[in-house]
Amino acid sequence: MIKTKLALFLLALLVVSCTSSRPVVRTTSKPKVTTKKQPVSQTKTKTTTAKKPVVTTSSTKSESTESKQKIDSEVTLVATSNIKTYAEEIQIYVDNFKEIAQNNMRAHGIPASITLAQGILESGAGKGKLALSANNHFGIKCHKEWTGESVKHDDDSAQECFRKYEHPSESYRDHSLFLTSRPRYSSLFKLDKGDYESWAKGLKAAGYATDVKYPEKLIGLIERFELYKYDNEVLSRDFKPVKKEVIVAQGGDYYTIQQGDTLYSLSKRFNLTVDDLKKLNNMSDNAISIGQQIKIK
Incomplete structure (x- = not known):
C-alpha cells in the first residue's frame, strides 16, 4: 500500500515538472527572435530614405543655375525667323559665316557686319525652317x-x-546680288562701308523689312557681338563704337540699353520681373537693342 502511494506521488511530481517546463521554452525563444530582428530592419529603412532628399536637393539647385545662365544669355530674334536662340549659338553662326560675309563685302560693297546681322536675324542663326530646308538665310523669295x-x-x-x-x-552671294541689282537700294552704296548704323536704317527706309524695330535689332546684334570688327579687317581700320552713356530721365524712370544687357539681367538689376519690364514698355517680345531707352518704373 505504501509502495503504491509512493509510486503515485512520484508520477504526479513528474507530470507537474514536465508541464511547467514547456512555457519556459516558448517565452525565451520567441522574444529573442523578434526583438533582435525588428530594430535592425527599421534602422536600415531610415538610412535608405534619408539619402533621397540629399540627391534631389542638389540636382534641383544645379538645374536652377543652368536655367538662369541660359536665360541670361538668351537673345530673342523676331523677324522672318521668329526663332528663339542663344548667345553661344549666334557666336557659332558668326564663326561659320564671317569669312563668307567678308568676301561678299570685298566683291559687292555691303558691310560684313550688316550681312551677318541680317543672316542671324532672318534665319534665327541658321535654325529657321528656310535655312534648314533650303539653305536660304535671308528669306529671299523666288521673284520672276x-x-x-x-x-x-x-x-x-x-x-x-x-x-x-x-x-x-x-544664299549669301544671292543676298549681295539682290541688294546691288535693285534700284531702291542704290542709295545704300553711297554710304561709308563701315557705317553700319546708316546701312541698317537705310535698309528699313528702302523697304527691306516692315518691322519698325528692324534697324535697332541689326545695330544691337552688330554691337553686342562686335560684328563691326569684320568690317575693320576688310577696311584695314580700327573703328570702335562710342559707348553710349546711360541716360536717366524723369527722375530715373528710364534706362538706356548697354552692350551685354538682356531683359533678364535688367529685371534682376532693377528688382522687377521680365514680364513687368515688357508691360511697362509695351513689348511683345524680349528683343532689345543697344541705345534703346526703356522704362524701369
Whole structure:
C-alpha cells in the first residue's frame, strides 16, 4: 500500500515538472527572435530614405543655375525667323559665316557686319525652317527672274515660293546680288562701308523689312557681338563704337540699353520681373537693342 502511494506521488511530481517546463521554452525563444530582428530592419529603412532628399536637393539647385545662365544669355530674334536662340549659338553662326560675309563685302560693297546681322536675324542663326530646308538665310523669295530650285513656305501669304540653294554660301552671294541689282537700294552704296548704323536704317527706309524695330535689332546684334570688327579687317581700320552713356530721365524712370544687357539681367538689376519690364514698355517680345531707352518704373 505504501509502495503504491509512493509510486503515485512520484508520477504526479513528474507530470507537474514536465508541464511547467514547456512555457519556459516558448517565452525565451520567441522574444529573442523578434526583438533582435525588428530594430535592425527599421534602422536600415531610415538610412535608405534619408539619402533621397540629399540627391534631389542638389540636382534641383544645379538645374536652377543652368536655367538662369541660359536665360541670361538668351537673345530673342523676331523677324522672318521668329526663332528663339542663344548667345553661344549666334557666336557659332558668326564663326561659320564671317569669312563668307567678308568676301561678299570685298566683291559687292555691303558691310560684313550688316550681312551677318541680317543672316542671324532672318534665319534665327541658321535654325529657321528656310535655312534648314533650303539653305536660304535671308528669306529671299523666288521673284520672276529665279530659275533655280524652290520651296513653299507660309509668309505674307500661304505657301509662297522661296529660293532654294545647295549651300548657304550661295544664299549669301544671292543676298549681295539682290541688294546691288535693285534700284531702291542704290542709295545704300553711297554710304561709308563701315557705317553700319546708316546701312541698317537705310535698309528699313528702302523697304527691306516692315518691322519698325528692324534697324535697332541689326545695330544691337552688330554691337553686342562686335560684328563691326569684320568690317575693320576688310577696311584695314580700327573703328570702335562710342559707348553710349546711360541716360536717366524723369527722375530715373528710364534706362538706356548697354552692350551685354538682356531683359533678364535688367529685371534682376532693377528688382522687377521680365514680364513687368515688357508691360511697362509695351513689348511683345524680349528683343532689345543697344541705345534703346526703356522704362524701369
